[in-house]
Structure formats: C-alpha cells, structure tokens
Amino acid sequence: MSSRGIPASLRGSSRRSPSSVGPTSPRRRCRFKAPLGLALQARHRSASAPPRGRGHPPAQPMGAGCVRDVIGARPRQKTRYGVPGAGNAPPGVDPEAFSWFQTVDTDHSGFxxxxxxxxxxxxxNWSSFNDETxxxxxxxxxxTRTGRIDVYGFSALLRFIQQWRSLFQQYDRDQSGSISFSELQQAFSQMGYNLSPQFSQLLLARYAQRSPNPSIQLDRFxxxxxxLQSLTDAFREKDTALVGNIRLSYEDFLAMVVTRML
Incomplete structure (x- = not known):
C-alpha cells in the first residue's frame, strides 16, 4: 500500500491542527425543531477543550448540529435522575447537557x-442524521456495550458533536451549510491528509445527496x-518504520478494515 493519502505526520512532518491553519468561524445560532413544526433558536456553548482519541477531530470536535426540541411536547415526568431540569444534573455532567439528555431520552429509560x-x-438542511453516523x-x-449511552456518555457525545460542528463551519467557507468538493479537498489538506481529487470525488459519490452540485452534510462529514482517522491509525500500527508503505496479506487487510469500522 502506498503513502498517498497518508497525513504528513506519518511521513515525519508534524500534522497541522485546524487552529493553526486559520481563524475559527464565529459561533452561530443553532436551530432546534419542535414536533409541531415550530422553529426555535438557541445557542450551544462550544467545548473549551477537545477530547482526545480515535474518531475525534484533529484539534477541536463540533456542536450539536441541530436538535429537534421536544420540550413542552410531553409532560415533565420523573426520570431515574428525578424531575427533568438542569438543577438535578449528576456530578461531573454539564447542566445544559443534562437538560438535553432528558429531552432526548423520550422513553425515560435513563439511556x-x-x-x-x-x-x-x-x-x-433539516434532514435527520443518518443511521450509520x-x-x-x-x-x-x-x-457498557449495550448499544445505548447513559448521561455521562451523552455529555461526552454532545461535546464531540459540538466540536465537529465548529470544524465543519470552519471548512464551510461559503457558509452554505454543506461541504462542497473544493471545500472537502481543502479540509483534508488542512487536516494533514494528502488525498487526490479522485478520492474526494469518490467520497462525494458515496456520501453526498444526488444533485448537480453534490455536497456533504454535517452527519456525513x-x-x-x-x-478516515480510524483507518489511518490502523495503517500507522502496521507501518512501524513510518515509511508510508506496508505489506499485508488479504486477510490482514480485511481484519484491519473490519476492526476499525467502529
């Protein structure tokens, strides 16, 4: 396998973080949608520091894209944490994140x-996040490997999405609400990946909605x-000499891909 598409850090130079590439876009109001179609507006605070580890943005994830606001659409019932409200947040959980957790937990299961x-x-564009993402x-x-997350996992997830949204807005240079082909190419370059235009076109064909000018929404981004980050990490584990090339058997390749599909 060749070094094309492998971040600069794999070839010996340090990866640039998005914060070093250009100014971060100012925070914008985030839309929330009520079940009855009432459009509301609210703001989310950006997380001060990004979490680290597999799957996280290069230097700063993004914001709750948009959340359908179901507060007021159902009675305020007791949950496993008490009556809904930010004042009952468990230790270590941001009150705002706890309030959203109770809103999203529609079956009141605590997960x-x-x-x-x-x-x-x-x-x-008001489309729902796709199932895969x-x-x-x-x-x-x-x-817990149960296919659900508790309030602590949700709080971390909310920060994760908030940071990815901030990054998405930074690369959405024309403020269209989606990432075009040229913007995707720029994003990859600034994240340290050396990927061909053909590869970016392949991603657009796979993940963008069909249109004369295909673009990537937040969930697909x-x-x-x-x-991409997960598979790059898997490649690095095999490329112990950091030369940008590895030799794999067919089964090793399959194992590497399957174990990194999160």
Missing part, C-alpha cells in the same frame, strides 16, 4: 438509543472523518 439520537439530530457515535461512547 439514549440510536433511534432516539437519530430523532434528535438534524443537519442544516448515529450508530458510530453511540458505539464510540457506549462503555463526521462519518467520513471518523472512518
């Missing part, structure tokens, strides 16, 4: 499922970057 997360998150994110923060 967030893939279905509940999908119902809560929407892109800038929701499953990837749940699996990343599911410490998160999905692409998580998988």
């Amino acid at each position: 967030i499922s893939v279905k509940e997360l999908k119902q809560a998150l929407v892109n800038n 929701c499953l990837l994110m749940i699996n990343m923060f599911d410490k 998160i999905h692409i970057c998580m998988q």
Whole structure:
C-alpha cells in the first residue's frame, strides 16, 4: 500500500491542527425543531477543550448540529435522575447537557438509543442524521456495550458533536451549510491528509445527496472523518518504520478494515 493519502505526520512532518491553519468561524445560532413544526433558536456553548482519541477531530470536535426540541411536547415526568431540569444534573455532567439528555431520552429509560439520537439530530438542511453516523457515535461512547449511552456518555457525545460542528463551519467557507468538493479537498489538506481529487470525488459519490452540485452534510462529514482517522491509525500500527508503505496479506487487510469500522 502506498503513502498517498497518508497525513504528513506519518511521513515525519508534524500534522497541522485546524487552529493553526486559520481563524475559527464565529459561533452561530443553532436551530432546534419542535414536533409541531415550530422553529426555535438557541445557542450551544462550544467545548473549551477537545477530547482526545480515535474518531475525534484533529484539534477541536463540533456542536450539536441541530436538535429537534421536544420540550413542552410531553409532560415533565420523573426520570431515574428525578424531575427533568438542569438543577438535578449528576456530578461531573454539564447542566445544559443534562437538560438535553432528558429531552432526548423520550422513553425515560435513563439511556439514549440510536433511534432516539437519530430523532434528535438534524443537519442544516433539516434532514435527520443518518443511521450509520448515529450508530458510530453511540458505539464510540457506549462503555457498557449495550448499544445505548447513559448521561455521562451523552455529555461526552454532545461535546464531540459540538466540536465537529465548529470544524465543519470552519471548512464551510461559503457558509452554505454543506461541504462542497473544493471545500472537502481543502479540509483534508488542512487536516494533514494528502488525498487526490479522485478520492474526494469518490467520497462525494458515496456520501453526498444526488444533485448537480453534490455536497456533504454535517452527519456525513463526521462519518467520513471518523472512518478516515480510524483507518489511518490502523495503517500507522502496521507501518512501524513510518515509511508510508506496508505489506499485508488479504486477510490482514480485511481484519484491519473490519476492526476499525467502529
């Protein structure tokens, strides 16, 4: 396998963080959508420091894209943490994140499922987050291997999405709400990946909605970057000499891909 597409850090030079490439876009209002179609607006605070580890943005993840606001659409019932409200947040959980957790936990189980997360998150064009991205994110923060996340996992997930959204807005240079081909190429370059235009076109063909000018929504941007970083980490583990080339058997290749599909 060749070194094309491998971040500069793999070839000996340090990877540039997005914060060193250009100014971060100012925070914008984030939309929330009520079940009855009432459009509301609210702001989310950006996390001060990004989490580290597999699947996280190069230097700073992003914001709750958009969340369908179901507060007020159902009675305020007791949950396992008491009556809904930020004042009852468990130790170590941000009160705002706890309030959103109770909103998204529609069955009051004390856990967030893939279905509940999908119902809560929407892109800038009001389309729901796709199933694959929701499953990837749940699996990343599911410490119990139950396919659900508790309030602590959800709090970490919310910071993760907030940071990815900030990065998405930074690369969405024309402020269209989606990432175009040229913007995707720039994003990869600034994240340290040396990927060909043909590869970016392949990603657009795979993940963008069909249109004369295909572009990537937030959910697919998160999905692409998580998988790209995960597979790059797997490549690095095999490339112990850091030469940008590895020799693999067919089964080793399959194992590397399957174990890194999060």
